[in-house]
Amino acid sequence: MRRPLGILFATALLGLLAAGAGAQDLLSRPEIDGHATPTAEFPEPRSASLEYGDVAVLALALGLSVYLALVRRSRRGLFLLAIGSLAYFGFYRQGCVCAIGSIQNVALALSDSSYGVSLAILAFFALPLVATLFFGRTFCAAVCPLGAIQELFALRPVKVPPWLDQALGLAPYVYLGAAVVYAATGTAFIICEYDPFVAFFRLSGSANMLIVGACFLVIGLFIGRPYCRYLCPYGALLKPLSRLSRWHVRIPPEECINCRLCEDSCPYGAIRPPTVKQSVADRKATRLRLVLLLALSPLIVAATGWAGRGLGVPLARLHPESQLAERVRLEETGQVEGTTDASDAFYSTGRPRQELYAAALALHERFAVAGMLLGGWVALVIAVKLIHTNLHRQRTEYSAERGNCVSCGRCFWYCPAEQARLGLIENVDVVVKRPAAEKGES
Template identity: 35%
Template sequence: MRNFIAIISLTISTVFAQNRFPKPDFESGYQYPTENYAAPAEDIHSWVNLAIMVLLMSVVTWAVHKKRVRTPVIAVSLVSVLWFGFIGGGCICSVGAVQNVALALTDSGYTIPLVVFLFFLLPIIFTLIFGRVFCSGVCPLGALQELVNVKNYRLSRAITTLLGIIPWFYLAFAVLFAITESGFLICRFDPFAGIFRLGGDVVLITIGVILLLISIFVGRPFCRFLCPYGALLSLFSRVSFFQIKITGKECINCDLCRNACPVDAILPPNENCVKESRMAGIRRIILYSTILPAMIAGGALAMHSIAGSLAKSNKTVAMNKIIAAGDTESVDAVAFYGRTGEARQLQEAADEKIAQFRFYSLFAGGFLGFVVALTLISLSLKRSRTHYQINHADCVACGRCFGYCPQNKKRG
């Protein structure tokens, strides 16, 4: 309880924290630069962090698959919050590396070090084999939420399913902005970075504190309803080779595991009483087959229609707008002309960025339409279950269910 109070007090106090070296306040409206597209440094510290991450994922794997105990997961969470969180500044490269990898795949002039790529890839490999052991307590963002959670209020299936769409939107926009060099959204809007660094943007810190307060009563709201990397890992966890089991013995349908699960990843027994004829089933399949391509096309067209507006967030497009308006006195305009910039070249570069937005927005929109369509279809499906089952896409391998299952307490 003391640790819990200390964590809450610390997070609330950081709302009022300021940067140690505050940003200069220019009356001209100059915006302090926040984007850096240079490849992250590959140094010994990064390799040490990678080794620690692999070690912690291995410990969680051993705990949830071999021993079915939660205590090591708590220990890993504490280490992660301390090392990757407060000491490392909350910068866990696996989450933000999605943007680096996306940019490297579309820009031949941009390369990322091997260690950064491994930060992105290794959690995916572990997830494909063992489930979301990275999310369990290795990621400091999830670990911090896990440590403050004391009570779980279950949300309805419809609400959790619809809110679960948000991470996919976040992922699509993050990738779109990254490959057009318009911003690394995941890094820019990290709500926990300021808490771990004890200073930063007050609005983001406030959002982080609110998320932590919600985490007390609703398990991992950021992981479930915001995290883009978690959404990506959920795909691989769904088909993991070694899936987590609540107990090695026969389920007695006591409902204790479901009540303990903080992320509503345990599905209760269900008898599908709706019986449909063969023709009704065929009509339903035809309907789904029609909805899916229609939603994909609709999403692509919708995103393409707002591509021009989204492109305004790109610094090249924004600068071109300033110069095209004839501005010669603002800080940005003076800096542009001071670099012997040519308006014609700037216009060409801006047009190229807008074209990139329009092209890639088609794929982003089609992807989002696909996600929305599958989500709506999933809400209409009813499956029969005779025992409690884990939804492996949502399970974050926290291990809470192990201690509540009476079958695990039996010897032999």
């Protein structure tokens, strides 16, 4: 793994030599008989070929997850796979090569052609999306280490009221928008920066992020998968794709008998009951609202997008260049005392202030455009959500809402049909017929 330094740089930076002032003045180190000049050790990073190993593991895990969820319908298998994924992608790979974070690499590669995204990262981005398009969110079920750790911690789940769930469910889209903006502008990869569990995977990290992670786990004891449901930007991509999925886990293996046993078994609030016909008044109101919304949406999106332009300055604040420019300006106009490490470093580069200001102002402009897009995006998401709440779907059986269902398989066990399939009970009637008999007792 280690090789001496001499050959490493053979000619790579030769061109710089000419620019190096005083290079000709360099003295040779003293030659001492019997003492060779040591060479410093430069350990190499993890080999790139191992990245492809990771991709292979990902593909395997995805396949296994699909098989276990859709074919074997094995909750236990999925659970073990989740532990395995947590061990490999989480603790062994320390959370870094991850589908969630890859969004940003892709966004940066799109906006900055000089940044190349490696095929491994591209695979991490695309494979789960493709799998979801056909099989639903099996990636979330047992492959994603962040999902896995939360899955393990969902010990005592409680119901989140649907109104709250619906509203909080928008946060991932906002987060996704912000993450793409910051990645595409080369500011920072905020998803990775604020990844709550990566500090656990590494068994070290900044105290604050450890606290955040611990808080998420505590919340996760009661609210299933809080990160996945209310923050995960990759989940925001998976949700719509999952709705389109060709095959998707079903709660009953065959036909639903509407026994309602699974009704409250999903910790993630994904099981929807069969619908009843809307009242005429409701239907009218819904239809009216829908027409109104459809007509207004473009306006709302445009207006919010326009208003988002003003966010250029606040958004740019996260960018180091903009930060530096503000600081230098404050120092220049005497509004602050002293200098910071950053402004000191800036001054010693001899770069003119005006150039920095111009760069920062250009950034403000860039972020104003980004803010416009972000505003439009958020408005669009909200509009779609509002339209969504006015679409009345018809369901005749208990089924998993495909967008929210992570294919974890927890509900299988609660289905008498499944129990019958597994041979745990003789037939469905054993369970379903009992309520009438027991009603009087309890």
